[in-house]
Amino acid sequence: MAKSETCLINLSYQDGSEGSPSNPAKFKNQDFAQIKADYIRKRGQLFEDNEFPPNGHSLGDLPDMSPSEESGVKWLRPADLLREQGKKDKPAFCTDGMSRFDFGQGKVGNCWFLSAISALTFQKNLMEQVVPMDQSFEDYAGIFHFRFWRFGKWIDVVIDDYLPTINKQLLSVSSKCGNEFWAPLLEKAYAKVCGSYADMRGGSSSEACKDFTGGVNQIYHPTEANAPSCDELWLTLSRATKCKSLICCGTLHKKDALANTGLVDGHAYSVTGITEVELNGSKVRLLRVMNPWGKQEWNGKWSDKSDLWDKVSPEVRKKCCKRNDGEFWMQMEDFCSYFAKVSICCETPNFLDGDLKCQWNCRIYDGSWVAGKSAGGDVNHPSFATNPQYRIRVTVIDKRSQETKTSCFP
Known part of the structure; x- marks a missing residue:
């Protein structure tokens, strides 16, 4: 338990208070329910978000696009996009649930964000916290909303449904079934929080998972010299899976090291499953990995085309699904050789020791770095001690002596 010994404000966000999961704070002071009700009464007018308008400012400067391509970007609502594509389908928010197979990456380099979404789809309760499911294109006013955990509290982010397109196709995340729009709209809400679509280019899956859960992050680096062994990492991944964690990973930034493997260098993936199979009387540990592109897979041992499955x-x-959907199996030892980073995010730290019975209590304290007062710089500065800090008093029960021992940490 943490006890503040400074003048920090306790921000536990009890359920029902602003910033809690059931009562997220209104991002940009925009009230989704009120705005939607106002536009429904207007009959025929659709919401357009002045805080994140459908123009180049919200798109940002995407380095992979030429000026001529940027000038060709057209912002369309889902129904208008389907009409321009010559489709008679009506837009749908979500059909048959939300799955990692619903979407594919577009022209924005946000594989880190999409790998986190892939991991999130396995946790229904968390998914429905981020993506409110009482939304549809019926009772329609051109407005949607999503929730993220940011800096200690949940926020509710309102958007209109104008989406950037180029040549009658969505510029960024697209739906594989064509008329389902929960993923592109979720991406737009996160882009609004970041500042623009371009501000989502490059990032960390662990940060996105944190914003989806408000949970605890732990990062491992399998290829480093002091990394945990494959056995230790496998045990951690097994615990993390049982604890319903979000697990993402990233490959080495070395093209030569990944040559002819099918893996993309410096790319984010998600771990969507683990299993052990028996081969010639021995156990083989396998991880199922997902490429957010929705294509291009590992081609080594235990890949979709590997003869080991025979x-x-x-x-x-039956575990092997021979389809080009971006998802594949690979052996634990190969995973440890080619993936430089593994991030695990869970609502509690239970995955660290596998103790599912332990209940954790969370208490959050707010502080700030104020120039000239509490911004002491890094540890090399003599003023470092003026940075916001707190003390933790840990009480340990020694079962052998039945004595209570107390430690203090600055």
């Missing part, structure tokens, strides 16, 4: 039982063979 040597296992028919029941095990």
Whole structure:
């Protein structure tokens, strides 16, 4: 338990208070329910978000696009986009649930964000916290909203449904079924929080997972000299899976090291499953990994085309889905050789020791770095001690002596 010994403000965000999951703070002071009700009464007028308008300012400067391409960007609402594509389908917010197979990456370099969404789709309760499911294109006013955990509290982010397109196709995240729009709209809400679509270019999956959960992050670097062994990492991943964690990973930034493997260098993926299979009387540890592109897969041992699947039982063979959807299996040892980073995010730290019975209490304290007062710089500065800080008093029960021991940490 943490106890403040400074004048920091306790921000526990009890359920029902502003910033809690059931009562997120209104981002930019925009009230979704009120705005939607106002536009429904106007009959025929659709919401257009002045805080994140459908123009170049919200798009930002995307380095992978030429000036001529940027000038060709057209912002369209979903129904108008489908009409321009010559489709008779009506837009849908979500059809048959939300899945990692629903979307593919576009021209914005935000694989880190999409890998986190892939991981999020496995946790229904968290998914529905981020993506309110009482939304649709019926009772329609051109407005949607999403929730993220930012700096200690949940926020509710309102957007209109204008989406950037080029040549009648969505510029960024697109739906694989064509008329489903929850993923592009979720991406737009996060782009609004970041500042623009261009501000989503490059990032960390661990940060996106944090914003989806408000949970605890732990990062491992399998290829470094002091990294945990494959056995230790496997045990951690097993615990993390049981604790319903979001697990993402990233490949080495070395093209030569990944040559002819099918893996993309410096790219974010998500871990969507782990299993052990029996081969020739021995156990083989496998991880299922997802490329947010929705295509381009690992081509080594235990890949979709590997003949190793022909040597296992028919029941095990069913795990292998031979389709070009971006998802594949690979052996734990190969994973540790090619992936430079693994991030695990969970609502509690239970995955660290596998103790699912332990209940954690969270208490948050707010502080700030104020120039000339509490911004002491880094540890090399003599003023470092003036930075915001707190003390933790840990009480440990020694079962052998039944004595209570107390430690203090600055």
